[in-house]
Amino acid sequence: MKKIAIIGAGPGGLSAGMVLVTKGYEVHVFEKDDRVGGRNQRMDVSGYQFDLGPTFLMYLEILEDVFKEAGENLRDHLELIQLDELYKLRFNDVTFNMNKNKEKNYLMYEEYQKGLGDAYVKWYQAQEKKLKLAAPILKKPFPNYTHFFRKDVLRMAPYVHPLQSVYKNLSKFSKNEAFIHSLSFQAKYLGMASYKAPSLFTILPFLEHDLGLYHVKGGLNQISEQMAKIIQAKGGHLHLNTPVEEILVKDQKAYGLRISNETHLFDEVIINADFAYAMDNLVSQDNLKKYKKEKLAKKKYSVSTFMLYLGLDTILDINHHEIIFSKDYESYLKGLMNDELIDDFSLYVHNPSKTDPSYAKDGHSSLYVLMPVPNVASTIDFENRKDELTQKAIKLLNQTYGIKIEDHIVAKKVITPNDWQKNHNVYLGAVFNLAHNLGQMLNRRPQNKFEEIDHVYLVGGGTHPGSGLPTIYQSALILKNYL
Structure with a gap:
């Protein structure tokens, strides 16, 4: 039985742990904090409860897939509440109440400016087609440029407009600024401005409008809490208050971890810590070329x-x-x-x-x-x-x-x-991780099977497919291709 170490009990690490322990691996999750979740953890402030970080839950099917891979039903572990009103957007001259009901959104836009409702419908239809083509690509590894020649990637190419920003793409449907901003502010989920984010990410608001937004009773932190319970119930090991000091490497192959100045041997190591932090602090610079400190410093961050x-x-x-x-x-x-x-x-x-x-x-x-x-x-x-x-x-x-x-x-x-x-331990405090510009996406993003050191894998927002809870969960599912 392979012995697997996971560094960090964030959403990516816990998802990977839950899936891998179900496959029969001996799983050890190491977390520096006194609780699980990472930026998805529960926080108590004098008796008031908060989610430390993420509060939007969308594209629920990916989280459902993670639980299915672990032989579990998501709704057996979490109480999910679908929000009728997605969110209220307060602009200087208008307030939009976005609804899960698309007809209501149509009427709201049309009331604000004649023709905006039709622009919304056209936008919606275009994103529907884009997501259908993009989703399978984001669910697979993308380790090198040859993957651009896969049939599924070539089919999507005409709909992506790689040199076009989210803002510019939306302006094709209407020049109304409130309309554009109401369907592009989601670029900030990636830590980017809409005029910088690639047009692929117009699928983010579409996911909200098409599939809805959910709240988890007790907070989104409960997802991580329940994952941790499942890992332990299936025989996995959770080590809280246990910071990892170093990933041990010989001949460019990881063989264990250093914890409290002691060596712990493992067959595989999965990094869920913030990627740039991990490269800076957990890996010897002698074992790195592409991600040495000076090269990391030149990358774009959110x-x-x-x-x-x-x-x-x-x-x-x-x-x-x-x-x-x-x-x-x-x-x-x-x-x-x-x-x-x-x-x-x-x-x-x-x-x-x-x-x-x-x-x-x-x-x-x-x-x-x-x-x-x-x-x-x-x-x-x-x-x-x-x-x-x-x-x-x-x-x-x-x-x-x-x-x-x-x-x-x-x-x-x-x-x-x-x-x-x-x-x-968030590098530069960039909570949305490496920026999602074209030079840092797909094959140009750190890969799920880490390219510099054998037996090391990446999950979380710093690897493919990217930042945000759904893609972080997906990064754990992508490990199926390697482990």
Whole structure:
């Protein structure tokens, strides 16, 4: 029986562990924190519960496939709630209530501007065709350029427009800025601006509109919690509070891990730690060529996030998901990509207590506020500007919702890009990992079967297919081709 080590109990590592332990491997998952989940972990702030990171659950079929591979039914382990209203998008001159019902979305757009409903239908039909062709490609390994000549890739080519951005692709359907931004803000899931993200990623909003968004009772962290329980129930081993110090390599072949200055032998090693962090800290530079420190530093990385986790003594009458757009959204995005902090910023607001009372005690709520900001490479002094950014975010919430939110804050936690880097081992605090530009996708992204060292594999947002929960889960399924 092969003995497999997994570094990191994030969504990718736990998915891989759950599948591999079901196949009969001896699986050991090593996690530096006192709980599972990585950036998908549960966080308690004075009794108020939060998801540390991801809050959007889409493309549910991939997560269902992970559980099926482990011989399990997803719904036997998690209580899933489909959201009728996907999210509320608050622009300067209009508010869009996006719905899982496409007819309602059509009417909403048409009411705002005649012809926008038809533009929405045309956009929807184009994405339907694109996803049908793209999905099989993203579910397979893409280790080298020869894969561009596969039949499935060639069939998709006419629909991808590789040199076109998400923004430009959407502008073919309408020039209305609110329309474009309402179907392109999802590029920020990749840590990119819509005018930079490749047009392939117009499938992201389509997935939300076509298949819907889900909430998991107790938070998305419960996915990781349940995966960990399944791994242990099937005989796998979970080692919390156990940071890995080094991947041991001889003749470019991994043979184990160094933990607490002791050698532990393994047949295979799966890295779920942040990719760039792992290359910088867990692998000897003597064993690397393509991903040495100086080469990693030249790669493109996503933006970061400035986070507020607020425990309130009230429940705001707002949607489960809301986005407050800056007045000049295009200028804001350009500033973000140029490592600038702009006063006219946008916020994502997660109000799960509207849907799920388990987050806080009766009459109270947990409010999650995310401000996209440049990563640590920007040299912005986030620590000294922490209070300033907090007050600016609260001011925008007050202006938007007509409330003095500071009068209702019972508990508060702030996470800056520096915190992501220092406390969560996120390279540069770039929470969405390596950027998803064409030079860092498909065969140009670090491969699931790591190309530099034998017996090493990658899962998570830094490998193929990319960042975001569905693709992270898929990265674990891709390992089936190798293990």
